Amino acid sequence: MADFINILGAGVAYGVLLFLMAGGLSVTMGMMGFANLAHGSLSMLGGYIVVMLMNWYGWPFFGALPMAAIGAAVAGVLVERTIFKRFYWGNQLDQVLLTIGIVTMTVAGATFVWGAVPPAVHVPEFLEGRVHAGFFDIGSYRLFLIVFGGALTAAMVLGLEFTSFGAKIRAAVDNRRMTVSCGINIDRLFMLAFAIGSALAGLGGGLAIYLVGLDPSFPVKYLVYLLVVVVVGGMGSIRGTLAASLALGICDVVGKYYIPYLGAFIIYGITVAILMVRPNGLFGRGGH
Amino acid sequence: MVAVPAPGSAAATTQTARALFVRRAAWRWEEIAFWVLAAASYFIFPGHLVLITQAMITGLFVVSLDLMFGYAGIPSFGHAAFFGIGAYTAGILARDWWGDPLVGLVAGALVAGLAGAICSQIVARLHGIAMLMVTLGIGLICYEIANKWNSMTGGDDGLQGMQITPLLGRFTFDIDGKVGFIYSFIVIFILYLAARRLVNSPFGLALKGIRENVRRMPALGIGVRAQLALAFTISAALAGVAGALLAETTQYIALEVLGFDRSISVQIALVMGGMGNLIGGMIGAIAYTVLRDQLSLINPAYWDFWVGLILVVIVMTGTGGITGILRRTVDRVAARIKR
Amino acid sequence: MTADIVLETEGLNRSFGALRVTQDVSFKLPRGARFALIGPNGAGKSTFINLLTGALMPSSGRIRLHGEDITRVPSQDRVRRGLVRTFQINTLFPHLTPLEATVLAIAQRHGLCVNPFKRLSGCHAEIDEAHELLDKFTFGADGERPTHELAYGRQRLLEIVLALAAQPKVLLLDEPAAGVPQQESAEIFEALAALPDDIAVLFIEHDMDVVFRFAQRITVLVAGQILCEGTPEEIADHPQVREVYLGDGEDV
Ligand SMILES: Nc1ncnc2c1ncn2[C@@H]1O[C@H](COP(=O)(O)OP(=O)(O)OP(=O)(O)O)[C@@H](O)[C@H]1O
Ligand SMILES: [Mg+2]
Numbered sequence: 001m002a003d004f005i006n007i008l009g010a011g012v013a014y015g016v017l018l019f020l021m022a023g024g025l026s027v028t029m030g031m032m033g034f035a036n037l038a039h040g041s042l043s044m045l046g047g048y049i050v051v052m053l054m055n056w057y058g059w060p061f062f063g064a065l066p067m068a069a070i071g072a073a074v075a076g077v078l079v080e081r082t083i084f085k086r087f088y089w090g091n092q093l094d095q096v097l098l099t100i101g102i103v104t105m106t107v108a109g110a111t112f113v114w115g116a117v118p119p120a121v122h123v124p125e126f127l128e129g130r131v132h133a134g135f136f137d138i139g140s141y142r143l144f145l146i147v148f149g150g151a152l153t154a155a156m157v158l159g160l161e162f163t164s165f166g167a168k169i170r171a172a173v174d175n176r177r178m179t180v181s182c183g184i185n186i187d188r189l190f191m192l193a194f195a196i197g198s199a200l201a202g203l204g205g206g207l208a209i210y211l212v213g214l215d216p217s218f219p220v221k222y223l224v225y226l227l228v229v230v231v232v233g234g235m236g237s238i239r240g241t242l243a244a245s246l247a248l249g250i251c252d253v254v255g256k257y258y259i260p261y262l263g264a265f266i267i268y269g270i271t272v273a274i275l276m277v278r279p280n281g282l283f284g285r286g287g288h
Numbered sequence: 289m290v291a292v293p294a295p296g297s298a299a300a301t302t303q304t305a306r307a308l309f310v311r312r313a314a315w316r317w318e319e320i321a322f323w324v325l326a327a328a329s330y331f332i333f334p335g336h337l338v339l340i341t342q343a344m345i346t347g348l349f350v351v352s353l354d355l356m357f358g359y360a361g362i363p364s365f366g367h368a369a370f371f372g373i374g375a376y377t378a379g380i381l382a383r384d385w386w387g388d389p390l391v392g393l394v395a396g397a398l399v400a401g402l403a404g405a406i407c408s409q410i411v412a413r414l415h416g417i418a419m420l421m422v423t424l425g426i427g428l429i430c431y432e433i434a435n436k437w438n439s440m441t442g443g444d445d446g447l448q449g450m451q452i453t454p455l456l457g458r459f460t461f462d463i464d465g466k467v468g469f470i471y472s473f474i475v476i477f478i479l480y481l482a483a484r485r486l487v488n489s490p491f492g493l494a495l496k497g498i499r500e501n502v503r504r505m506p507a508l509g510i511g512v513r514a515q516l517a518l519a520f521t522i523s524a525a526l527a528g529v530a531g532a533l534l535a536e537t538t539q540y541i542a543l544e545v546l547g548f549d550r551s552i553s554v555q556i557a558l559v560m561g562g563m564g565n566l567i568g569g570m571i572g573a574i575a576y577t578v579l580r581d582q583l584s585l586i587n588p589a590y591w592d593f594w595v596g597l598i599l600v601v602i603v604m605t606g607t608g609g610i611t612g613i614l615r616r617t618v619d620r621v622a623a624r625i626k627r
Numbered sequence: 628m629t630a631d632i633v634l635e636t637e638g639l640n641r642s643f644g645a646l647r648v649t650q651d652v653s654f655k656l657p658r659g660a661r662f663a664l665i666g667p668n669g670a671g672k673s674t675f676i677n678l679l680t681g682a683l684m685p686s687s688g689r690i691r692l693h694g695e696d697i698t699r700v701p702s703q704d705r706v707r708r709g710l711v712r713t714f715q716i717n718t719l720f721p722h723l724t725p726l727e728a729t730v731l732a733i734a735q736r737h738g739l740c741v742n743p744f745k746r747l748s749g750c751h752a753e754i755d756e757a758h759e760l761l762d763k764f765t766f767g768a769d770g771e772r773p774t775h776e777l778a779y780g781r782q783r784l785l786e787i788v789l790a791l792a793a794q795p796k797v798l799l800l801d802e803p804a805a806g807v808p809q810q811e812s813a814e815i816f817e818a819l820a821a822l823p824d825d826i827a828v829l830f831i832e833h834d835m836d837v838v839f840r841f842a843q844r845i846t847v848l849v850a851g852q853i854l855c856e857g858t859p860e861e862i863a864d865h866p867q868v869r870e871v872y873l874g875d876g877e878d879v
Contacts, residue, residue: 035417083604092416096363097559098603100552104596112590220548224428227421235417264432268425272410275422279414300770305726305758308771309748488747490739493731500720506702507680507712508732509793514741522743 006137007257008250013142015249016149017211019242020204021222022229023156024197030236031172032190033089037099038079039201040219040226041106042072046202047209047218048110051119061124065206072202073195080194088190103219110216118215141210149207153242156200160238169193228271232281240283313488318614319567323477326570330469337465338537339577341472345533347573348476350557351483351566352526357555358563359487360519361499362411363420365551366427367527372546374400374528375535376434376441382450382536389455389536393475393529400528401521408520412513415502424548431546447541461537468537475533479526483566486522495519499564556599562609571610631658632694633827634679634710634797639688641678648674649685650851656797660827661820663842665835671851672831673715676799680712681705692797709796713786713803715831721775725766725785728774729757732792757792764788764818780811787815791822798822800830804837816841839863 025039046068053059053067079102087095127141160166168189205218229248233240248267255266274282329340349371356362374396381392407426411419434441441447454460459467486492494515497505505512535541544550553576560579561572576595583591607613634656641649648671656662664672677683679690681702690698692710700708720728733753734740761770764784769777774785787803803819804812816837819828832838838845838859845862847854855865862868 029417035420083600086604093357093361093363094603096420097555098600100365100555101596101599101603104552104556104599105593108590108593108596112593116589224421224424227417227424231418231421261436265429268429271425272422275414275418276410279418281418300726300758300762300766300768302755302758304771305754306748306751308724308726309730309750309754313746313748485746486743489743489745490731490734490747490750490753491741491743493727493734493747494740496723497720497728497731500723501718504714504718504720504789506682507706507714507718507793508789509703509706509735510731510740511701511703518741518743 005135007254009136009138009146010142011250011253012246013145013149013249014211014253015246016145016153017204017208018225018229018249019153019245020149020200020207022226022233022245023238023241024194024200025226026230026233026235026237026241027169027193027197029230031169031193033092034084034087035092035095035099036084037096037223037227038102038106038219039197040222041103042076042198042201043205043208043222044106044110044214044216044218045075046072046205047214048114048119049202050206050209051121051214052114054122055119061122061127065203068206069199069203072205073199076198076201077191077195080191080198084194085187085190103223106219107216110218114216116216118213121209121214123210145207145211152200152203157238157242165192228267230281232271232274234281234283237281237283240281243282313484316565316567317618318571318611322567322570323480326473330466330473334464337469341465341469341537342534343574343577344472344476344570345530345537346554346557346577347570348479348533349527349530350554350561350569350573351480352523352530353554353558354563354566354569355483355486355495355519355526356523357558358565358568359492359499360495360516361502362516362519363555364423365420365548365555366423366425366430367523367554368546368548368550369427369430370400370404370524370527371531371534371550371554372430372434373403373524374531375541375545376447376531377528378532379447379450379535379541380440382452382539383447387451387453389452389461389471392452392536393532396528396532396535397525398528400531401525404524404528405517405521407524408517411520412516424551427546427548427551431543431548434543434546441543442541444543446543447535450535450539452536452539461539465537472533472537475529479529480566480570483526487566491515491518496564553595556595558609559599559602560609562611565611568609568611575610632656633658633660633692634829635691636679637689637691639675639678639690640686641674641683642686648851649678652688652848652851652853654846654853656827656829658827659824660829661841661843662827662829663838663845664829664831664848665833665838665845666848666854670848672848673801674851675848676712676801676831679799680710706793709794710799711790711793711795711797712799713790713801715801715805717779717782717786719774719782719785719789722773724771724773725761725777725781725788726754726757726770728785728789729760729770729792730754732789733757736792736794760788760792780807783807783811784815787818795826797827798829800828802831802833804832804834809834812837 021040021043025036028034028036049068049071050061050064053064054061083098087098123141127144129140131138131140131143160169172186172189225248229241229244232248233244251267251270255262259266326344330337333340353364353367356364377399378392378396381395411422414422435443437443452461455467455471461467487495494510497510498512498515502512531545534545557572557576558569559572560575561570562568579595580591583594602609632655636652636654639649639652640647652675664675666672674683678685681700685698688698689696692705692708697705697708730750730753731740733756734750737753739745739750739753758770764787766781769781774782777785783803783805787800790798800819804815807815812834819830820841822828842859844856844858846856847862847868854867855862857865
């Protein structure tokens with residue numbers, strides 16, 4: 001039992017990471033109708049920024065994390081303004097090809113700049129141990145992830161729910177035509193949403209590497225996880241994305257612990273089963 | 289927009305209407321040129337037959353994806369699964385039971401087609417990104433199975449020990465790849481003809497309809513699920529044949545036949561060649577093989593970067609790949625000559 | 628009289644979240660009808676069509692076609708039973724020619740669309756029928772050019788041709804002349820008026836001149852509910868209609 005609770009904790013921590021990495025993707029898909037398969041590349045960038053700043057320039061972990069967010073946001077907006085913008089609401093096949101091309105480029109580019117060998121990843125000493133409380137025993141870093149990520153997630157959900165910016169984003173997800181006719185500058189709104197989504201991806205990447213490691217194939221490895229989260233959660237639904245991230249994180253960790261041979265299959269099995277019943281995801285709106 | 293009459297005809301008649309469909313199905317010069325050159329390569333490059341054969345097999349694989357992606361507009365990130373299933377079926381058959389190449393080919397097609405038919409029941413119910421995710425998942429699962437089922441597939445070390453018997457009991461596969469080339473060429477050409485027939489059928493037109501506007505299809509009375517399932521199954525069977533051909537001509541299967549990289553590279557080859565016209569798949573496969581060879585000579589670790597860049601550029605400029613560029617260039621030249 | 632009703636809804640409801648876009652709509656369309664559905668923007672007219680054709684599922688209520696309950700029947704099967712629609716926003720096949728698109732619709736009717744063996748160039752019956760239909764709508768050489776190259780008015784007309792190619796018994800037209808200049812709009816409605824008598828037509832239209840000229844009866848939908856229903860004269864005189872829709876004030 002104690003075992004199970006601890007594994008559950010690890011699953012939740014993993015789920016939080018997935019949510020940070022996938023949240024922005026869900027919004028861009030729901031809001032801009034843009035399938036950005038290169039979203040994971042931003043997480044990789046965040047990861048490498050943290051590693052670089054810490055290992056090469058001796059920055060502290062908590063100093064490097066914000067830079068990961070900023071770096072990814074800048075890179076994201078740069079690509080959004082120059083390339084992605086032209087493909088909004090366009091042909092999804094083009095989007096898929098375009099962004100998978102970018103994934104290929106970033107994987108090769110990262111190999112070129114940072115090498116194929118996974119770098120050493122450090123976190124502050126106080127996050128390296130474990131925390132005991134009764135039968136509760138969890139890695140400090142995982143606990144930190146749950147708390148920090150949980151706070152961030154709460155901020156996001158509240159921000160979407162209660163700020164006017166959030167209301168605009170929700171409106172844009174619901175009905176683009178109406179948003180435009182309400183006089184909202186949709187171009188700027190998209191850019192901002194993209195920047196925030198990218199920053200979260202970068203931050204998620206920076207936070208993830210201590211647990212899951214980092215190498216240039218990161219965007220490819222996590223592509224399927226991101227897609228599962230977005231598809232199961234329902235595009236554009238933050239709550240759905242959150243629920244799907246946590247469910248996926250828990251299933252993955254629990255599955256790999258108890259039935260290591262079937263770990264990955266369980267996830268696909270569940271995903272496919274959910275999609276058969278609800279093709280638009282758990283929280284997606286039925287019918288278009 | 290000013291209404292310009294169709295070239296050469298002031299008004300449409302039943303005759304011009306029928307002629308439109310004859311024209312659509314007619315052999316295009318780039319198709320003829322490709323197949324003539326492919327056949328001629330046997331005599332021109334006798335030292336490179338093995339490589340050419342592999343490029344053509346990749347071509348068949350790309351063509352199988354073209355049916356899904358170029359015609360029906362359904363992307364797949366797991367098409368290597370069916371290529372791999374075909375390869376392992378032929379490989380295991382030849383290792384453990386029966387080494388006749390044609391039997392292996394048919395078995396590869398059947399097993400891959402069956403797998404495709406099963407998967408299609410899931411995929412055809414979904415759309416967009418959910419579809420993409422499921423195909424990606426199918427690819428990863430197949431890779432995992434082959435990787436872990438060591439006793440059957442050889443796992444990471446690849447499958448060895450295939451005993452391919454002579455083709456038709458007479459022609460032994462030689463080290464220069466002559467028999468392998470002729471065998472592959474004939475099989476691929478016949479399947480190309482079949483694929484041509486398919487895309488120029490009412491079913492093929494329905495696939496184009498799905499690509500052009502899937503939302504309109506139900507309003508015409510077409511539910512599209514049957515079409516998608518059939519297209520997926522046929523496409524998987526063709527990919528399976530390609531896999532079986534590769535296994536038989538190289539007599540070895542690397543685990544990478546099932547890899548994600550292969551699923552992506554076949555997409556890239558298709559885009560490079562040009563989608564939705566079949567021959568673009570064959571041309572793209574050749575171009576991709578040559579390009580990879582050249583780029584990895586220059587820079588073995590990072591050649592992927594340039595391939596990705598080419599993909600991005602092709603999508604951004606909307607050139608339609610090699611066949612698109614060829615066609616436009618020739619049309620322009622022809623127009624100039626006319627004037 | 629009831630025997631002649633081809634399409635009927637009973638207490639149809641549909642909401643999007645908190646927004647109730649269709650409220651308790653009961654509606655009857657008799658054989659050979661030329662009925663209009665009008666109402667202000669956002670009244671739920673297109674949603675009603677989407678419910679009828681199965682593009683959307685109602686939260687409650689029934690739909691009957693030729694007396695049979697089709698509430699849960701998928702879109703494509705409703706089309707096969709003769710319930711066909713056009714779209715308010717062009718929903719066409721940009722890179723196919725009108726001829727190909729029409730052949731596609733006809734080939735479906737003939738059960739050919741899962742046949743990968745038959746040569747399309749040998750489908751003379753389908754091609755000729757498609758050509759004839761396009762000819763009737765004066766497509767000329769435009770029938771053999773890619774749809775995306777055609778003028779907008781032509782594309783609107785193709786919406787109707789594709790619907791007719793499915794041989795409807797009931798035809799639902801969602802603003803068939805939306806965005807078309809008045810001259811062409813009249814042509815579209817003339818063509819519709821000339822359709823055979825056994826096809827029942829329900830059309831949505833904002834231009835009141837057209838509505839009064841072509842509709843036998845008019846249904847007024849406001850905020851998802853049927854406000855009233857009657858002959859053009861009755862509707863024109865209806866005080867509430869004048870108020871909310873015909874704009875005795877600033878509206879429209
Ligand atoms: N898929 C949807 N999700 C959420 N709201 C929707 C959806 N479809 C329509 N609506 C809303 O339902 C209401 C009715 O829309 P509908 O398109 O049926 O109106 P309409 O009467 O056809 O208007 P118009 O004359 O502008 O065509 C509108 O407020 C619209 O925003
Ligand atoms: Mg409408």
